[in-house]
Amino acid sequence: MNIDKKLTQWRAxxxxxxxxxxxxxxxxxxxxRPILLYALGGLGALTLGIGIIxxxxxxxxxxxxxxxxxxxxxxxxxxxxxxxxxxTRVQLWLTDVLAxxxxxFVLGSIALIGQVYQLGSPQYQGLVTWSLTTIPxxxxxxxxxLGAVWLAGLAVTQAFCFAALFDWLDDFWSQxxxxxxxxxxxxxxxxxxxxxxxxxxxxxxxxxxxxxxxxMSWTAVVASALAISFAFYDEIDNDKLSWAVAVCGVLxxxxxxLLPRLYPxxxxxxxxxxxxxxxxxxxxxxxxxxxxxxxxxxxGAIVQVAVLGIAAWTVLALGSVRSFNTLTALIAxxxxxxxFEVFGSMLDTGLGMISxxxxxxxxxxxxxxxxxxxxxxxxxxxxxxxxx
Amino acid sequence: xRRSFLAVAVVLPLIVLALGMVxxxxxxxxxxxxxFEATGYDxxxxxxxxxxxxxxxxxxxxxxxxxxxxxxxxxGDRCCLCLSAETxxxxxxxxxxxxxxxxxxxxxxxxxxxxxELQRYYIPExxxxxxxxxxxxxxxEHRAQLVVAVDKSGRPQxxxxxxxxxxxxxxx
Numbered sequence: 001m002n003i004d005k006k007l008t009q010w011r012a013x014x015x016x017x018x019x020x021x022x023x024x025x026x027x028x029x030x031x032x033r034p035i036l037l038y039a040l041g042g043l044g045a046l047t048l049g050i051g052i053i054x055x056x057x058x059x060x061x062x063x064x065x066x067x068x069x070x071x072x073x074x075x076x077x078x079x080x081x082x083x084x085x086x087x088t089r090v091q092l093w094l095t096d097v098l099a100x101x102x103x104x105f106v107l108g109s110i111a112l113i114g115q116v117y118q119l120g121s122p123q124y125q126g127l128v129t130w131s132l133t134t135i136p137x138x139x140x141x142x143x144x145x146l147g148a149v150w151l152a153g154l155a156v157t158q159a160f161c162f163a164a165l166f167d168w169l170d171d172f173w174s175q176x177x178x179x180x181x182x183x184x185x186x187x188x189x190x191x192x193x194x195x196x197x198x199x200x201x202x203x204x205x206x207x208x209x210x211x212x213x214x215x216m217s218w219t220a221v222v223a224s225a226l227a228i229s230f231a232f233y234d235e236i237d238n239d240k241l242s243w244a245v246a247v248c249g250v251l252x253x254x255x256x257x258l259l260p261r262l263y264p265x266x267x268x269x270x271x272x273x274x275x276x277x278x279x280x281x282x283x284x285x286x287x288x289x290x291x292x293x294x295x296x297x298x299x300g301a302i303v304q305v306a307v308l309g310i311a312a313w314t315v316l317a318l319g320s321v322r323s324f325n326t327l328t329a330l331i332a333x334x335x336x337x338x339x340f341e342v343f344g345s346m347l348d349t350g351l352g353m354i355s356x357x358x359x360x361x362x363x364x365x366x367x368x369x370x371x372x373x374x375x376x377x378x379x380x381x382x383x384x385x386x387x388x
Numbered sequence: 389x390r391r392s393f394l395a396v397a398v399v400l401p402l403i404v405l406a407l408g409m410v411x412x413x414x415x416x417x418x419x420x421x422x423x424f425e426a427t428g429y430d431x432x433x434x435x436x437x438x439x440x441x442x443x444x445x446x447x448x449x450x451x452x453x454x455x456x457x458x459x460x461x462x463x464g465d466r467c468c469l470c471l472s473a474e475t476x477x478x479x480x481x482x483x484x485x486x487x488x489x490x491x492x493x494x495x496x497x498x499x500x501x502x503x504x505e506l507q508r509y510y511i512p513e514x515x516x517x518x519x520x521x522x523x524x525x526x527x528x529e530h531r532a533q534l535v536v537a538v539d540k541s542g543r544p545q546x547x548x549x550x551x552x553x554x555x556x557x558x559x560x
Binding site for chain 1: 394399405505548
């Protein structure tokens, strides 16, 4: 919402006077400036970091090995000192920017050592070194963007480690055992991120990072449910997946039980939505992948719409109108795509598209009609936008 | 965050990076070099970055190793390549065997699990196309060789890629 435009409109309509408009504008600006500043700082730090990695990747030959590595360490030391200085002087924005640059710099330096010494070690080793050594100083980060990048880095590292681990275990255990373990550990780690994001000390010390981690973790839950439902598009002849379903069930139930402690401030119906999302992941895992059956593409598509519907209902209960709008649009898009998937001949496709188009227009009309109403109701209620 | 913890937090990555450099330098400085023929250039590498991918042509025909214990990687055994060279700096002959046998009886031992780490060589961006062409020509004519430093535990580290006995970065 463009607040200046709205204030002008409200003043013209006589809803507020000039003093109130000035006070609202000042309040909004004081809240927005750090967000923009941190976002720009994070963006700048990332751009610089990617630049460093890109220069490293070019593997320039003109500089001798010792000079190249010496320069790398000198630059690292300068960054470390600058970060230490800014953190001890509590220069929050500068600390964020420097931590972001240093984060990318460490990854670039690991790649540089790999290039210079022609190390062919598996990628997960470099990523583990990067993630473990950077955790302590990344705890200084306060901005949302860098918080998101940090979580993405950790998740990528974890994915590479899991891939290497399961590949290695394949030599000792049966494929079925490895698959069950892979699914159980992946689900457990996803829930682990949700719990870490809501750890009391983390929320208190780094509210913005905690918020973005929460958003990303729950997005991953929804994405998992959507991804599993694609199994309905294939014929299933399962002889591998077994005890992972039970393990995931126990984990999901445990997580549902934890929800009131993790989110004590949100509305109970929002927690119900979260519980439904977790249950969906488990239910889909149990039904879509465990039983022998023919391909059921229509069911898969309907399930995906249902999952998006639950997610939309949950974010609405959390008071996030923007997320609700995005999910509503995704539902409409999914319904439209369904018609392309389901119908084959020209006539069927044509009829399908007509009904699909009408349905989409109906959804759009409902959304247009109800969205301002909901926004107004939510803004009056003042429900916080915490965990959408 | 306390100052001491903060100091450790910011210096830790540098210590680890420096240790990585020292370890790699020591590996190259202290261990014997073995030479393998590099062949079978993989053209897909150009899509993935500035390195070339090849495979090692391992000469496993040396009758001197006829009594070596048989070992198969796919059966989960820990296998090594038993290494020998008729002359220092000459081509390496190998025999796949158990690591126990290789450590006790061979001139050198290379753990076969690390072979996949020896099949990539980083090259500078500005000469990537030229070096790739050079390597393609050399590997076809058996003139490309990989020099590898192998430590006592059987862990290898690439030293250089040679074309006509010249490091490929300097070859024209």
